[in-house]
Structures are given as C-alpha cells and as structure tokens.
Amino acid sequence: MSASRADARWAAGLVVLLASWNDLVVPRLPARAYVPANVTATAVLLAVARARGTSWAELGLDPGALRSGARWGGGSAAVVGAAYAAALAVPAVRPLLADARVTGADRRELAARVLLRIPTGTVLWEEVAFRGVLPPALRRVLPRRRAIGAAAALFGLWHVAPTLQGLALNGLAADPVRRTGAVAAACSGTAAVHLLFAWLRTRSGSLLAPALLHLAANDLGTLSAAAAGRVRGR
Template sequence: MSARGSDVGWAAGLTLLLAAWNDLLVPRLPRRAYAPANATAAVALLAAARARGTSWSELGLDPRRLASGARYGGTCAAVVGAGYAAALALPALRPLLADARVTGLGRRELAERVLVRIPVGTVLWEEVAFRGVLPPALHRVLPRRAADAAAAALFGLWHVAPTLEGLALNGVGTGPARRAGLVAACLGTAAVDVLFTGLRRRSGSLLAPALVHLAANDLGTVAAAAAGRRDRE
C-alpha cells in the first residue's frame, strides 16, 4: 500500500473507531469498566500513532511545551472555576447546575467520579483521541479546515449516547424537548472541540485543553452536587 493509501486507511479506521466507541461500545460495558477500558484505549491509540511515525510534538506531548500548556490551560481552568462558583453563589443561576446524575450520589461515588471516572475515563481518553491522535491523522489526508470540521463533528456525535442518558435521567426522555436537547448538546460539544483544538494549537501542548476539560467536568460535577444539597436544605 502507498503512503497516501496508508494514511487514508489510518484516518478512516480511526474515525470509524471513535464514531462507534462512545455511542455503541461504552453503553454495553459494565460501569466499573469505563475508566480501565478508556485508559487502555488511550494508551493503545498513542502506541499505534507513534508506530506510524506521528511525533510527540504532533500529539501535543512534547515535554518542552508543558509550561505553555500549563499556563494556557491553568488560566482558562481558573475562568471555568470562577463561573461555577458564581453560578453556585447566585440563587437565580443555581438551577442551571442541576443534574440528576450527580444529585443522588453519595460521597464515595462522588469521589470516584471526580478522582477516577472523569480524569481517567473521560479527560485522558478524549484528549488523547480527539486533540492528540485524530488531528494529525486527518491533516495528512484533508485540508486543515476540513480536518478540523470533521473532528468537531465527530466529537459532537461522540456525545449522543451520554446526552440521551442524561436527558432521560433529568426527566427529558421523549418528544421535541429531547430532540432539541440532543441537537443542542451535539452542537455545543462540537463547538467545544473547536475551542479545545485552538487551545491545543496555540499552546503546543495537550495539557492545555486537558486542564480546561478536567476543570469543566470535575468542577461541574462538584458544583451540581453542592447545588443539589443546598436545594434539599
């Protein structure tokens, strides 16, 4: 196979894998397997990319760019944290934090989600896949704008199954509200990919979007739990 054909095959196979992973495979896994399976997949994907000659710099893992990644990511993560703190402090905004997936969690379950499930099962895997391995694979076979658009669309579709689960648990299981919520979530996460990809590109490090991603998910979970407890008091 020619180098061009090999690049096309790699990009296509990677796209198909990611299209199926979160919406078809993960919902069939036992809950306890989520973090180990996704962490293993992240390591395997990195190994495959390196075996194909993708550099550490292309993957966003050049050690020389860690300081830049920490600076950009830390600044943006602080903004995210300030936003959650403001929403939690203001009664008018607190309902926006409500999430039935979090409200009923005990302390141990909440700690497991914040310390393991989100950092390892979600942030590590998604950042490696979507901001590390996928961009250089797509850029070798598509113009930059088309590659970025394809990655953003794929990241939006990646969230179909978890969005449907979240809507159902929050009492939006059928009808137009469900469809509107699903479309909004997919478009929103596609936009997030554009933002995270820009942050990764500007900083030169995967650490930047990973820090923001971790802050958004972890602090969002803690804020939702805190808002739920305040509402019950």
C-alpha cells in the first residue's frame, strides 16, 4: 500500500477531529449551537473530501445508489419501529425506555428534537463523517480490516460524553467503577453499531441506508422514551 504524506495527514486530522469533537468541543458549545455547528462541520468535511478527489460513490452519495439505499434503509427502519412498538406494549419492558432527557418535554421541544436536532445535528453529521468521509480516508493509509476497526473504535469513543450525560441525568451509575463500566459498555455497543451501519453502507452502496436506520433508532427511541415516561408518571 502506498499512501502519500497528504493522505496520512488527512486521515490523521480526521481521527483527531472525530476523537475530540463530540467529547470535548460539543459539551462546551451553547445548546442552540449544536445543530449549526454540526451542519457546518458536515459541509466542511464534504468540501475538503471532494477537493482531495474523493468521489461521490466513495462517500456513499452516488445518486444512482439511492434506490438501493432507500430499500435497505427502509427495511431496517421498519424492523426498529416494530421493536420499539413491541417494547412499549409490554408493561415490564416499558420503564427501560424512559429517559430523563426527554421525559416531561413538551410537544414543541420533542418536535424540535425529532425533526431538527436529530436528523441534521446528529444523523447527517455522523453518517457523513463516519460512514462517508472517514472510511475512504482510512483505507488509503491502512489495510481494510484495520481501517474498519479504527472507524468503529472512533465511533465508540464519540459517545463517551453523551453516555456520561445520560447517566447523570437519569441518576444512574453514581459509583465511579459502575460508571466506568457503563461507559465502556456503551462505547463497545456503539462501536458494534458502527459495524452494522458500515455494512449497510457497503451492501447498499448508499449512505442513505445507514442514515435511515440511524434516524429511525434515534427518533423512535426519543418518542418511545417520552411515551414511556408519561405512562410511568401517571
């Protein structure tokens, strides 16, 4: 494998950016800056990747693959929807869906989260960064399996700060040892999720497939948490 110094610098820069963005940069931003900051970062990454010669197909944005992406992503999203519906229907499982971050939110707050924050601030940014721009950059400097593993590890680390926030708001894992274990489990889980999303991206040829699954998981998870919290609060 022959990689230029420019390729190595680009890949290293992406790794540093993605290793620090969600855990160091975002927590220091005002809440209202979350969406514009992430949308801006998405546009910048795409622009730089294209300027460096990364094709639309490499980025998962080939228009010709949209139908395949919609088919794979839509089917996966339907499975997620059915799973959430089943969980809400079982009283013993329902409390596990509750999340203090959305419990008590009014309709306007929920709509803003489900229609704006999650689709643009989370799904768009993460899919473009982790399943679009990062893989071809890593493949130019690493063997295929190492590139996949590095991307999965980064996606796991990306969720350290959000996991800590969720634990704190829900009053869970106050003990440092248990908190560390919970964070490690969450990061391992999200690393595994990346592998699924990356497989969907490769199998369908389109970034739309993992994006639809990602959107369904986050949006329906948020709505299910809100519903579970309200039922529990009655």
